[in-house]
Amino acid sequence: MPIKRFILGAIAAVALLPAVHAQDMPVFYEADGAVMAGYDPVSYFLEETPVRGLPEYSVIWKGAEWHFASAENRDLFESNPRAFSPQFGGYCAYAMAQGILKSTDPMLWDMVEGRLYLTHSPEIEQLWRGDRAEYIHMAEENWPVVLYQD
Known part of the structure; x- marks a missing residue:
């Protein structure tokens, strides 16, 4: 029985490897210290052209830094980040x-x-x-x- 438990444990450990590894992978591409090189993701939806965000209107979401052009845009993003990312x-x-x-x-x-x-x-x-x-x-x-x- 100990061998059977060892084999089952090894199989479970291998199955969990991607999940453990995923914690170290950058889910969002960051350049210049922020996602989208610091451009405000909300601006793509509200403006005719992307607007660069400012560090003072930033938020950390999913382990990445996001910049916004205004507190209003930051708040919109925080209310539904998946809609704007x-x-x-x-x-x-x-x-x-x-x-x-x-x-x-x-x-x-x-x-x-x-x-x-x-x-x-x-x-x-x-x-x-x-x-x-x-x-x-x-x-x-x-x-x-x-x-x-x-």
């Missing part, structure tokens, strides 16, 4: 469809059905816009599993 942790949506993590440029963005998507470069943005629905579907299959790949 970028999809796929702010990593490039097109790259996520390919199963890889890639940085993003906060000025290269797209809104699809009320959700915010960021891309890496103007060239990638053009590819992304070619078949957004398919890339979103593919990226959803890869997210968040891609965080745990070596």
